[in-house]
Amino acid sequence: MKDPKSICVTLETAKRLRESGFEQETIFRWYGNSLRAWSVYCVSTLDMNEIEVFCKMSYPAPTSAEIELPHYIDDQTERHFLNLGYLDSGKTIIKYIGIDSDLCCELANTEVEAKAACWLWLKKEGLIKKEPNNAKNKKSKN
Numbered sequence: 001m002k003d004p005k006s007i008c009v010t011l012e013t014a015k016r017l018r019e020s021g022f023e024q025e026t027i028f029r030w031y032g033n034s035l036r037a038w039s040v041y042c043v044s045t046l047d048m049n050e051i052e053v054f055c056k057m058s059y060p061a062p063t064s065a066e067i068e069l070p071h072y073i074d075d076q077t078e079r080h081f082l083n084l085g086y087l088d089s090g091k092t093i094i095k096y097i098g099i100d101s102d103l104c105c106e107l108a109n110t111e112v113e114a115k116a117a118c119w120l121w122l123k124k125e126g127l128i129k130k131e132p133n134n135a136k137n138k139k140s141k142n
Contacts, residue, residue: 004028004040004041004042004061005040007063007064007112008028008030008040008061008062008063008112009061009062009112009113009116010113011030011038011059011061013113013116013117014030014059014060014061014062015059016116016120017059017060017062017116017119017120018059018060020120020123020124021123022060022062022119022123024060024062024066024067024068025060025066026043026060026061026062026063026066027042027043027044027063027066028040028041028042028043028060028061028062028063029041029043029058029059029060029061030058030059030060030061031057031058031059040061041058062112062116063112064110064111064112064115067112067115067116067119069082069094069115069118069119069122070082070122070127070128072096073096073103073122073127075098075103077098077100078098078099078100078101079098080096080097080098080101080102080103081096081097081098082094082096083095083096083097084111084114084115086111087107090109091107091108091109091114092107092108092109092110092111092113092114093105093106093107093114094106094114094115094117094118104118104121104122104125106118106121
């Protein structure tokens, strides 16, 4: 199995996602306290009594597959479609492509960081309108 830090967002990005209202359930979470350095933990390795306390004291650390982006966004003039690409430099680029213009062009060293940056931009612009499926399921279980 890969090191979770290599497939999850960084701690700084995890903090920004939570501050922006990212509510998707994630397999991994960043956890740390005054006695321990921050590390990524797999939530499924905890027993049920630990999970609620752990989640309150941690940040979601989503993988690329867990960050759901809309397939398209509409503005006043046209529809823009999601495009994810990989550059020769090894960086990932994500943008919404329209006929006349592009929106939200994000470039990052990893796919997960590019998707997180794009999600943050969409949220700031008010373009994230519906909750992801796993956030709805979480609320309906309560």
